Amino acid sequence: MVAAPSGAAIATPRGATNGGIGLRLLDAPANAGNDPRARLYIVDHLAPGTVIHRRIEVSNTTDSTMHVALYSSAATIENGSFLGAAGHTPNDVSLWTSIDPAASDIPAGQRVTSTITISVPDDAAPGEQYGVVWAEVRSEPVVDGGVLQVSRVGIRIYLSVGPGGAPAADFTIESLTAERSAEGQPIVLATVRNVGGRALDMSGTLKLLAGPGGLSAGPFPARLGTTLPIGGTEAVTIALDDAVPAGPWDARITLRSGLLERSARATITFPASGASPSVRTAPLHPKMPYLVAGGLVLLLLTAIATPLVVRSRRRPRPDDHHVGTATPSSVGGGKPVALVR
Amino acid sequence: MRTRNLIVAAAAALLSLGIALPASADTTTASVTVTGGTLTISAPAAAGSLGSISNSVSGGTINGSLGQVQVNDARSAAAGSGWVASVISTAFTPSAGPTIAASAVSYSAGVITKTGTATYTANDPTNLTGVSAAVTATGITGDNSATWNPTIHVAVAGGTIATTYSAIITHSVV
Numbered sequence: 001m002v003a004a005p006s007g008a009a010i011a012t013p014r015g016a017t018n019g020g021i022g023l024r025l026l027d028a029p030a031n032a033g034n035d036p037r038a039r040l041y042i043v044d045h046l047a048p049g050t051v052i053h054r055r056i057e058v059s060n061t062t063d064s065t066m067h068v069a070l071y072s073s074a075a076t077i078e079n080g081s082f083l084g085a086a087g088h089t090p091n092d093v094s095l096w097t098s099i100d101p102a103a104s105d106i107p108a109g110q111r112v113t114s115t116i117t118i119s120v121p122d123d124a125a126p127g128e129q130y131g132v133v134w135a136e137v138r139s140e141p142v143v144d145g146g147v148l149q150v151s152r153v154g155i156r157i158y159l160s161v162g163p164g165g166a167p168a169a170d171f172t173i174e175s176l177t178a179e180r181s182a183e184g185q186p187i188v189l190a191t192v193r194n195v196g197g198r199a200l201d202m203s204g205t206l207k208l209l210a211g212p213g214g215l216s217a218g219p220f221p222a223r224l225g226t227t228l229p230i231g232g233t234e235a236v237t238i239a240l241d242d243a244v245p246a247g248p249w250d251a252r253i254t255l256r257s258g259l260l261e262r263s264a265r266a267t268i269t270f271p272a273s274g275a276s277p278s279v280r281t282a283p284l285h286p287k288m289p290y291l292v293a294g295g296l297v298l299l300l301l302t303a304i305a306t307p308l309v310v311r312s313r314r315r316p317r318p319d320d321h322h323v324g325t326a327t328p329s330s331v332g333g334g335k336p337v338a339l340v341r
Numbered sequence: 342m343r344t345r346n347l348i349v350a351a352a353a354a355l356l357s358l359g360i361a362l363p364a365s366a367d368t369t370t371a372s373v374t375v376t377g378g379t380l381t382i383s384a385p386a387a388a389g390s391l392g393s394i395s396n397s398v399s400g401g402t403i404n405g406s407l408g409q410v411q412v413n414d415a416r417s418a419a420a421g422s423g424w425v426a427s428v429i430s431t432a433f434t435p436s437a438g439p440t441i442a443a444s445a446v447s448y449s450a451g452v453i454t455k456t457g458t459a460t461y462t463a464n465d466p467t468n469l470t471g472v473s474a475a476v477t478a479t480g481i482t483g484d485n486s487a488t489w490n491p492t493i494h495v496a497v498a499g500g501t502i503a504t505t506y507s508a509i510i511t512h513s514v515v
Contacts, residue, residue, distance in 0.1 A: 019383070020381045022379035023379060023381075024380070039416075040416055057379070059381070081425045083474065084472065084515050087511075134513070144505065145435075146390050147507070148508070148509045148510075149387075150510070151382045152512070152514070155380075201423075203422060203480070221480050
């Protein structure tokens with residue numbers, strides 16, 4: 001038996017946590033100014049032949065000069081996580097992306113601005129692709145064995161390529177499943193499907209209404225931050241408070257990605273243990289300003305029309321109480337029907 | 342007459358409502374400066390050592406730490422957004438002889454110290470051959486940070502050559 005070092009033999013100081021390298025996007029397209037995702041990531045739809053520029057700021061918050069390498073590599077969406085590929089793994093997006101300057105020695109506490117240029121070639125195939133712009137630092141080279149450590153911080157690229165406008169983003173909330181964890185905690189699983197042409201970063205809340213004794217509960221945050229690929233389906237988990245009664249509840253879920261928002265409802269009951277059967281959801285109207293405005297217009301018109309009709313009909317027959325008039329609720333059309341299975 | 346006044350008022354209301362509707366999206370690709378904050382990952386100060394194991398017929402596991410990893414998210418991200426910290430390892434390579442594959446390397450994040458509002462999940466990958474989620478932050482509201490001190494487990498098969506092995510371990514946050 002030989003005592004043999006199998007890892008590195010050198011005693012080393014543990015990795016410092018006194019600061020690090022930071023990355024920040026400085027530009028967002030003007031036409032996406034309201035989209036919260038566009039402030040964090042490079043999210044764009046470009047026609048073939050287009051060139052865009054985005055500035056990024058790399059900061060060094062450590063107390064020594066850092067050599068930072070900037071480069072772009074491929075990315076994928078796996079199991080709800082946006083993952084940058086290993087090292088410099090290329091894909092179309094990374095090959096179209098250049099960064100200037102591509103490396104910097106940044107003194108302690110300083111910042112450097114670099115410009116990202118994405119040039120989509122004329123013959124680029126349509127579709128959405130993902131990449132990451134990385135800022136990378138390495139520990140000193142390994143002299144006598146040991147683990148060389150690399151830290152990277154990145155900005156995601158969601159790049160849709162094709163002529164015309166951006167493909168519509170859309171998703172559906174297909175079903176809700178009420179279940180209990182092994183510890184007895186009530187959990188709601190929402191099955192969400194991306195039916196649009198863009199990847200989505202989901203977030204949202206669940207509310208429980210019309211419960212036993214008229215109780216309501218929530219909103220409970222959806223455990224999200226998951227990325228949903230085009231055509232993908234993910235189960236979104238919402239963990240509820242232990243004190244929530246079994247129900248039945250009128251469950252209303254609202255999920256969003258950027259400015260896109262969808263709401264749905266279903267009647268669910270929490271089982272004593274295990275999972276209840278999935279319940280298909282009925283969509284609630286999205287909070288689109290046009291639809292809301294349209295609904296208001298209809299309501300207003302109805303409100304005006306109703307007394308007019310009543311008055312005009314009443315004049316010849318003042319004692320007639322069964323006048324057929326449109327009521328606000330039947331015209332407004334805002335009330336969806338819960339579909340229960 | 343009163344009714345007519347009502348109609349006029351309603352029409353005026355509709356008109357102003359119409360004006361208040363948002364103008365359709367601008368199609369220019371001009372950039373604007375954003376005021377978002379910075380996403381930061383701690384810098385490794387030095388190459389690390391995972392420790393050593395006695396050479397034996399039955400093999401064993403080296404459990405070592407490379408020091409803390411910290412992710413600081415000051416992007417003022419919208420409620421519900423998140424980040425993914427991933428990890429990947431190369432094979433452990435000696436100066437001569439067979440390597441220890443990255444599939445024999447696993448990762449446990451251990452306790453995650455947090456500040457801010459977010460849910461942190463340790464994914465504890467059991468195979469670092471490919472890029473694997475290590476710690477995932479979801480349901481973020483505002484600025485947040487997470488610090489963990491991961492343990493790297495290297496399964497050393499029996500009869501592995503007694504020497505010093507080197508590898509590259511990469512943490513990425515995006």
